[in-house]
Amino acid sequence: SQTIHQWPATLVQPVGSPLSLECTVEGTSNPNLYWYRQAAGRGLQLLFYSVGIGQISSEVPQNLSASRPQDRQFILSSKKLLLSDSGFYLCAAGGGDWRSSYNEQFFGPGTRLTVL
Amino acid sequence: SQQGEEDPQALSIQEGENATMNCSYKTSINNLQWYRQNSGRGLVHLILIRSNEREKHSGRLRVTLDTSKKSSSLLITASRAADTASYFCATDDSNYQLIWGAGTKLIIKP
Numbered sequence: 454s455q456t457i458h459q460w461p462a463t464l465v466q467p468v469g470s471p472l473s474l475e476c477t478v479e480g481t482s483n484p485n486l487y488w489y490r491q492a493a494g495r496g497l498q499l500l501f502y503s504v505g506i507g508q509i510s511s512e513v514p515q516n517l518s519a520s521r522p523q524d525r526q527f528i529l530s531s532k533k534l535l536l537s538d539s540g541f542y543l544c545a546a547g548g549g550d551w552r553s554s555y556n557e558q559f560f561g562p563g564t565r566l567t568v569l
Numbered sequence: 570s571q572q573g574e575e576d577p578q579a580l581s582i583q584e585g586e587n588a589t590m591n592c593s594y595k596t597s598i599n600n601l602q603w604y605r606q607n608s609g610r611g612l613v614h615l616i617l618i619r620s621n622e623r624e625k626h627s628g629r630l631r632v633t634l635d636t637s638k639k640s641s642s643l644l645i646t647a648s649r650a651a652d653t654a655s656y657f658c659a660t661d662d663s664n665y666q667l668i669w670g671a672g673t674k675l676i677i678k679p
Contacts, residue, residue: 497612557617563609
């Protein structure tokens with residue numbers, strides 16, 4: 454079965470520090486991968502998605518970037534964090550071998566980022 | 570951009586009662602999905618209804634879809650404390666992205 458791993462679970466970083474959040478997927482090949490941010494009590498904001506290795510589409514201009522160095526690895530990065538980067542970051546996977554389930558998405562447990 | 574909009578934004582009911590949440594969307598869809606999110610956790614897929622379906626059941630969940638009104642409802646019957654969570658609807662995008670609503674926060678009081 455498919456499993457989405459995310460780490461760390463929580464992170465407190467000072468303003469101006471770098472960021473690297475990692476997401477890995479088990480149980481499928483060639484998934485579509487997604488990074489979302491969720492503000493407290495709000496819906497999901499799509500940040501990046503990827504349909505293959507090295508292919509990244511950005512939905513929201515910001516100081517974050519994403520990379521997909523391997524088929525089942527998706528990394529969210531920043532060179533210098535801003536206060537406004539605080540939030541709950543979710544990695545999700547869909548498609549790939551799971552395309553028979555239409556475009557249902559499977560989520561990791563999330564990373565709670567606090568920028569001070 | 571957000572296409573789905575859930576209402577109400579928050580709902581508080583007694584355990585054992587039924588909970589109904591609604592979702593409206595703006596453009597044509599291939600399918601509509603409902604997800605649940607427990608506090609501080611990732612989202613979990615509940616049910617998917619295709620655009621040519623009008624009603625679907627899964628356990629205590631009942632989903633309806635009215636494409637003429639561009640709306641869907643999620644009914645949870647005989648609610649339990651464990652149903653306390655936020656519920657999101659999502660519609661598909663032509664690029665296999667999902668367009669998410671802001672969610673309904675459901676609280677089940679014991």
